[in-house]
Amino acid sequence: KAGVTQTPRYLIKTRGQQVTLSxxxxxxxxxxxxxxxxxxxxxxxxxxxxxxxxxxxxxxxGRFSGRQFSNSRSEMNVSTLELGDSALYLCASSAGTAVRxxxxxxxxxxxxxx
Amino acid sequence: KQEVTQIPAxxxxxxxxxxVLNCSFTDSAIYNxxxxxxxxxxxxxSLLLIQSSQREQTSGRLNASLDKSSGRSTLYIAAxxxxxxxxxxxxxxxxxxxxxxxxxxTKLSVKP
Numbered sequence: 001k002a003g004v005t006q007t008p009r010y011l012i013k014t015r016g017q018q019v020t021l022s023x024x025x026x027x028x029x030x031x032x033x034x035x036x037x038x039x040x041x042x043x044x045x046x047x048x049x050x051x052x053x054x055x056x057x058x059x060x061x062g063r064f065s066g067r068q069f070s071n072s073r074s075e076m077n078v079s080t081l082e083l084g085d086s087a088l089y090l091c092a093s094s095a096g097t098a099v100r101x102x103x104x105x106x107x108x109x110x111x112x113x114x
Numbered sequence: 115k116q117e118v119t120q121i122p123a124x125x126x127x128x129x130x131x132x133x134v135l136n137c138s139f140t141d142s143a144i145y146n147x148x149x150x151x152x153x154x155x156x157x158x159x160s161l162l163l164i165q166s167s168q169r170e171q172t173s174g175r176l177n178a179s180l181d182k183s184s185g186r187s188t189l190y191i192a193a194x195x196x197x198x199x200x201x202x203x204x205x206x207x208x209x210x211x212x213x214x215x216x217x218x219x220t221k222l223s224v225k226p
Contacts, residue, residue: 004157033213043203043216056213090157092214103148103214105158 002027004093004106012112018079021109025072025093031055032074033103034066037088046089049074050097078111086113116141118206120217127194128225135189135220137204142182145208149178149189152201152219162189166208194224 005024013019025032034046045058049068066076072093078085088108094101117140127133137147146165150158162171162178164187170179177190187204201221205214 107157
């Protein structure tokens with residue numbers, strides 16, 4: 001089985017721009033979660049989608065949004081980028097809601113905001 | 115609010131040593147606890163998942179234990195190898211927040 005894939009792997013954007021990141025889960029997985037990883041804050045939860053519905057959302061401003069499509073692929077969007085948004089963005093998929101199922105992570109998208 | 119702490123932040127050992135990584139969490143109402151490995155600049159690789167009803171899980175040279183009552187989990191690595199060098203993260207799922215809460219990780223270096 002192919003693992004979780006994320007595109008693009010690297011992005012450089014300018015302050016004020018917006019960006020869209022994509023995540024394709026493992027085949028058959030219906031839950032996708034997004035995390036932001038920075039050296040200072042570590043890994044922080046952004047949101048979780050299951051069957052196209054947002055189940056849970058972390059403590060991030062409304063500039064961060066996401067969606068999930070009927071094929072379970074997910075996108076996250078960050079509008080009006082700030083320097084502090086520079087981070088590794090990771091998505092994880094699981095067979096069901098993350099309560100009981102192992103989460104499998106993709107390689108991440110490295111976003112640099114200049 | 116769930117908080118996950120990993121001590122030590124960094125650890126250096128000679129090859130062949132058995133070692134223990136520690137993880138503590140503040141809210142014992144967790145559904146599961148998962149250990150991950152992260153290599154520099156890479157994503158996370160799942161190592162072991164322990165459900166709240168379980169006390170331990172084993173995979174090869176790795177053994178993870180869970181003690182909900184004391185809010186602790188340990189990852190035991192037997193006969194460490196240089197290839198084990200990475201950052202090890204634990205994450206607790208559940209409590210009041212309903213999502214994975216990660217520790218800051220333990221950076222392990224195994225010297226040949």
